[in-house]
Amino acid sequence: MDFTPHDAFAAHREAARAWAAEHLKPEWVDDERLRGAHHHPELHRLLAAHGLLAAGWPAEYGGSDVDRGFADAVFEEIHDYGLAQDGWITTWMVLHTLLRTGTEEQKRTMIPAALRGEAIIVLGYTEPGSGSDMAAARTRAVPDGDHWVIDGAKMFTSTADQGTHVFLLTRTSEPKNRGLTFFLVPLDASGVEVQPVHTVGGQRTNATFYTGVRVPDSARVGAVDGGWDVVRIAMVFERGTRNGNHRPGLLDRAASWARDAGVVDDPGVAEQLARLAIDEEVARLLTARAEWITRDGGLPGVEGSMAKLFTSEAAQRQHAALLDLLGAEAVLDQRAPDAPLAGEVEFAFRNSLVDTIYGGTSEIMREIIAAGRLGLPRSRPKER
Ligand SMILES: Cc1cc2nc3c(=O)[nH]c(=O)nc-3n(C[C@H](O)[C@H](O)[C@H](O)COP(=O)(O)OP(=O)(O)OC[C@H]3O[C@@H](n4cnc5c(N)ncnc54)[C@H](O)[C@@H]3O)c2cc1C
Structure with missing residues (x-):
């Protein structure tokens, strides 16, 4: 076993620093801090265009041939520069969860879209009445033909103001841990409302509200009532x-x-x-x-x-x-x-x-x- 500090990135450090020096802009840091944003759209598009988001992902889902070690070294430089990348981090977590729990169609549509920088997925687990006890979620999804209708509220849906989809934990039946189901809900769907919440850290997070939001069954991730199995995987990536x-x-x-x-x-x-x-x-x-x-x-x-x-x-x-x-x-x-x-x-x-x-x-x-x-x-x- 090799315990050399930063062993994995050492070979890429210089190139990553050069990339950062050429591309990162100090005004992005000011902009993120003043807005309380933990995501910068211009930076996100740049990372996608350079194939950095797609590094290390399977080619059939849009992976690029950019070396993953180089990409990780660049991400570390970005972090050290003072830029947050929560939009990519939550997207990355959900993509890994989709790889293990999603349908082939979800993998073939969502993963390439996210690696191109077009889909940004945020996490909708916490509710006003359930945080640590995530399985107590009450946001309800009710079947309606081949669609589902979602009603409820989520708290701390960070980056929802800049995201395209929310990975939403819902209740579909009564047994606490065995009555939960996940959906990938477009944030521009009719009935979704995003309201800002500001933290002591200067971050803008959000409260999100869902009123009669209709999504097709193809937006469901994992089995009906199988959400607990999905969340256990998702949490590992968090x-x-x-x-x-x-x-x-x-x-x-x-x-x-x-x-x-x-x-x-x-x-x-x-x-x-x-x-x-x-x-x-x-x-x-x-x-x-x-x-x-x-x-x-x-x-x-x-x-x-x-x-x-x-x-x-x-x-x-x-x-x-x-x-x-x-x-x-x-x-x-x-x-x-x-x-x-x-x-x-x-x-x-x-x-x-x-x-x-x-x-x-x-x-x-x-x-x-x-x-x-x-x-x-x-x-x-x-x-x-
Ligand atoms: C800045 C910020 C960003 C966030 N972003 C997101 C996001 O993007 N998506 C999302 O879904 N959520 C997000 N969250 C929510 C976060 O995951 C929850 O705040 C967290 O899980 C705690 O839940 P809670 O706030 O309801 O506190 P509670 O669960 O009510 O906990 C209150 C206190 O009780 C303690 N406690 C609770 N249960 C136990 C137990 N069994 N044993 C011992 N102690 C216990 C807790 O440790 C805590 O100290 C965010 C939170 C913050 C602050």
Whole structure:
């Protein structure tokens, strides 16, 4: 086993940096931050046009011959540049879920459309009354001939304002976990309404409402009442395969700042930076393990939860520690000329607050690890 840092991308790092230097625009970062958007349409189109979204996907579903390692290295550069790509991340999760649970027609239409950058799929799981307990969803889908009629409301449907489809969890019969069904619902369908919700992290997410929304049966993903099997696969791709608000180069930039500011000789500062470096390494390895299992065709259930839990909590520890290290001016935001590290720590701190909530809270991750790895009893009995 090779534990070399960034081993998988080392060969592509230089080319990826050159790509980023040539194509990424600082105004996209400003635009995303000011709008609270975690997706930039111009960047998304560019990635599609360069075959980067399609890297590593099967050719029959529109995969490109761009090297997947190069594409991943570019995505890391984009992340480090300060651009969020949630529109692609949620789309990517759903495409992987479709590969395993979708019909051949869904794979042949949705996957190529998404890899061309034309379809952007967002997640519609959480409701005003059900988040961690996702199986308590009440948004109802009722059959009507060869169509379904959907009524209900979803909370935190992030990027729905820029997406084309929502991967919607609905209730089709009463048994809690065995009465759920998924649909891919076009966001421009009649009866869909999207309203903004703004978070402390400055992100715009959404509440979405569904009133008499009609979709054909071909929009159903998985079996009727088989939604729990689908969501179990989808959740695996949400945890441990992408790094929330972890910023690969931030610690190095903070260490440079400490050197320039002359505080690096303070043993307390050096110790703090060393602790953060260890956190980064553990987060990287846990994430790499989950990604490695996924690439081998496995489903990293417990491993993904470990990576998600550790990475999100490590990001919060890192940003809080760096705020302390940089001093009072660290709370200045990016628009203030004197903001240290161009306001990056302040922004990252606010953003990482939500990392331990979405994609499953830390408490839920601990429960999965305790039950799945240690065989401990669940705090909430399973309902069927
Ligand atoms: C910024 C942001 C973006 C999001 N984006 C999306 C999205 O795109 N699509 C989507 O569907 N959802 C999204 N979510 C929703 C997110 O997945 C939920 O917020 C999360 O699952 C928690 O659900 P909840 O908010 O209903 O809290 P609750 O489930 O009500 O939890 C409240 C508290 O109780 C704890 N708790 C609950 N159950 C247990 C238990 N069994 N054992 C121990 N503790 C427990 C939780 O850990 C938490 O601390 C987003 C959330 C945020 C904040």
